[in-house]
Amino acid sequence: MAESASPSSNSPREDELADLIQRFVDSLAEYSDRLPFALDRQKLRSFTTLAALAITLVFAWKLLRAPADQQRRPRRRPTPSISSSTSRTRSGTRPSSDVFLSSGDSRAQDAVDQFFQPVKLTLEQLVRHKLCEGRKVTCQLLGVILQETTPEELQKHATVRSSVLEVLLEITKFCDVYLMERILDDESEEKVLSALSDAGVFTTGGLVKDKVLFCSTENGRISFVRQLEPDWHIDTNPEIIHQLARFIKYQLHISPNRVERAASNVFSSASLEQFFGGLGS
Template structure:
């Protein structure tokens, strides 16, 4: 029979385990509507882990009881004392090993779940449903309309983020160009990068204009929750009309308004790099 101290230790370990599990479940319930299949699977797996861990936590008590029975038998048989003591040592080692495995199981399953890129994007955009974004300096490597007359190159580092945005946001891309050939070059680059294959973005949502004021006008007409741009003047002009803005700049800039954020790149803002 287990001693009172061993029983109290087991109860405390089990109580601590369920308290941690309860806190985890409470956190998940508070975010119920944002759970995806992976999160639901994690909760189900965690429940299974609780049962498994509970059994492991019980095993040391069983080992102690078996050990005490063997010790009682050995005391009544002095001749077999050496043999019985040899059997007791592996039992203690197994008990310690069980404790270690149980603690490792608890630590592993209670590690913070790393959010997916999609979850980060939704959180960063504050569940915004419409986004407008400039191409030059944000999606494309080029930074001026003159460069687009020669080539258009999609930044591979932002492609994954861009596709995640299209999964739950109405996304519009826009840029100022100097000729029709530049438009064709941009659309071809986006198509070859696979931007149009996800179904969230179509070519009709890539808008072109001939002036910076034209781009600002596009944004105001669309009334997005977020606008992403690399031109500080456009950001400043739209600050009082758009709920949130993201200024992409390789240089550290001062925050011009409470609703304007800044980052060196789209990927770094969403923490994907």
């Protein structure tokens, strides 16, 4: 009976590695003999031993890594016929690896989608981002803060838009805000101030009645803005926006209809609260 191979016998790869190491050591020894100065053979032996050990570790790492990489590669299986796949399903055979791979890809895609979901910013962060850290803001009242859109309507009533109140109060927390409007009589001024007071605009401390300015003409509003020199001006009148574009750093044109951008420093939105509704608005 033929004797079985001993488990301790070296494989061809191990023999080649040992032979390579031995050749390396012999070469170093021959090279040391040619040097013009004396070299301690004992030190050389220690050095070559360390070098041989390093080479051994590198080769061992490569030998161990190759099978692992091969195992990671998915094996291609022949596509089973309809009859064979049906019989396997009926006999309770485990699903193919393609099913697990597709489910794994799906979970990975879900994780990526969840990771790249837009971050929900607070209103304070949105206001600071949109205003580019501006510290002074002038804003028209009609059509922006108030529901009314003409001075004639203010002679009858004044109503603060509830949807804009939160944004306005947030702006007043870190900006010096001035509200302004053209009116036709003193009674309109009283109605506006009363509506702002009832809405709680003056209770936060960020806005006072002295910063609500009134004038009798549209040019008067332009004069107010030029004197105050704000970082932002908010208005519904395209002519005023155009005239102030050269003097004001940023402007926001409030218009229910989509308008062409008058200048690079002029933005547009359907409402003030929509402008601060998100970074993409």
